[in-house]
Amino acid sequence: MSQKHSNVFYVLTEGKGFLAEKNAIPVPNKPGFDLFRIGFYLSEGKTGRRRGPHETEAAMNAQIKRIETDAEYQATFEKRIAEILEGDGTLSPRYTRPDEKYEELFPPKPPRRGKQPKADRKNITEAERQAEKARYETAVSNAGKSIYDRQPVVNTEIRDTPIVLCLFRENDVTIPRKTKDWVIDSLMSVRFDDTHFKWLFEHNGNLDPEFRGFFDQLVIALDRKHGGIQLEGIPSEGGKTA
Numbered sequence: 001m002s003q004k005h006s007n008v009f010y011v012l013t014e015g016k017g018f019l020a021e022k023n024a025i026p027v028p029n030k031p032g033f034d035l036f037r038i039g040f041y042l043s044e045g046k047t048g049r050r051r052g053p054h055e056t057e058a059a060m061n062a063q064i065k066r067i068e069t070d071a072e073y074q075a076t077f078e079k080r081i082a083e084i085l086e087g088d089g090t091l092s093p094r095y096t097r098p099d100e101k102y103e104e105l106f107p108p109k110p111p112r113r114g115k116q117p118k119a120d121r122k123n124i125t126e127a128e129r130q131a132e133k134a135r136y137e138t139a140v141s142n143a144g145k146s147i148y149d150r151q152p153v154v155n156t157e158i159r160d161t162p163i164v165l166c167l168f169r170e171n172d173v174t175i176p177r178k179t180k181d182w183v184i185d186s187l188m189s190v191r192f193d194d195t196h197f198k199w200l201f202e203h204n205g206n207l208d209p210e211f212r213g214f215f216d217q218l219v220i221a222l223d224r225k226h227g228g229i230q231l232e233g234i235p236s237e238g239g240k241t242a
Contacts, residue, residue, distance in 0.1 A: 005045065006100040009036045010092045012048030018093050022106050023154075023188060025202050030068045033077065034094075039152070047084045048092045057152075061195045108185060108204065132159070140166050147219060148226040150192035155183070162187065168214065171221040175214045182208035190215070 009024035027035035027042065034045030040060055041052035054060040066073055085091060093100070124132075139158045144167055146153050155162045165183050168175055175183075188202040199215065201207060 003046075003095060004098045005034065005094045006098050007102045008094055008097075008100050008105060009043070009045060010048045010094050011038070011043060011050060012090070012092070018048055018090075020093075020105050023202075027064060029064060031074050033067060035064070035067070044081060045094050046081055046092055047090070048094075049084065057150075057192065057194050061193070065195075136166075139163060140170050143167055144171070144222050145226060147190070148222045150194060152189055152191035154189045155187045164190065167222075168218055171218055171225070173214060173217045173221060176210065179208050179210050179214060182211060187211075 009021045009026075010018040011021050011024075013019055021036075021038055024036040024038055024043070027037055029035055036043050036045060037060065038050070039052075040054045040057075041050045042054070042060060042063055043050035051063070052060075054063060067077060136158050140163065143153050143163045147167070153163065155164045157163070158166060162183055164187060165180060167173075168183075182203075186203045186205050186208070188204065191200050191202070192198075193200050199212075199219070201211070201215075
């Protein structure tokens with residue numbers, strides 16, 4: 001089932017053809033299918049077709065487990081891939097351009113430090129300032145509640161700062177500069193694996209060796225804030241992106 005391919009995942013879309021997907025996460029599996037996920041969608045690398053959305057993380061994991069353990073389903077899955085490719089011949093650019101590099105399509109963002117310069121903020125009205133503050137507080141609150149509920153959180157920026165970094169700051173979890181830089185430059189999302197009861201991190205490059213310990217502190221702080229320590233959710237683990 002092995003065939004040379006790039007480290008870029010593509011999704012087949014209606015009207016636009018194959019589109020490179022920045023936030024795709026590889027899904028290792030015993031049969032060796034080229035699977036990846038985007039949120040609660042499970043996709044196949046050769047065809048770019050996707051299945052979903054699955055309603056929960058458990059439903060997604062059940063689908064992956066079936067692919068791994070059900071031989072009859074594996075045969076059907078592999079046959080379907082072959083039928084799609086034979087039917088219209090659309091092999092993903094992941095395979096037709098095997099030397100393409102993810103880093104070339106999606107260059108790493110330069111590290112961002114602090115807030116925008118004061119000169120750029122002079123003309124912000126009080127109403128705009130309050131609206132900005134409200135958006136920030138809502139985003140941080142929603143992200144914290146998502147972690148408490150063991151739901152995925154994408155590390156998007158609010159006020160030029162990654163949301164996970166905001167959560168550390170607002171919940172009094174102090175992390176070193178090296179770990180802050182890693183959260184800014186590399187962390188893409190966090191999600192809870194409710195089959196194995198652990199947190200997984202999607203990121204570029206290597207996992208910061210200290211991050212998981214600080215994240216576990218954050219989870220405990222958020223559990224206390226939202227209603228008490230939960231038994232599940234620790235330990236956490238990293239999961240590298242392509």
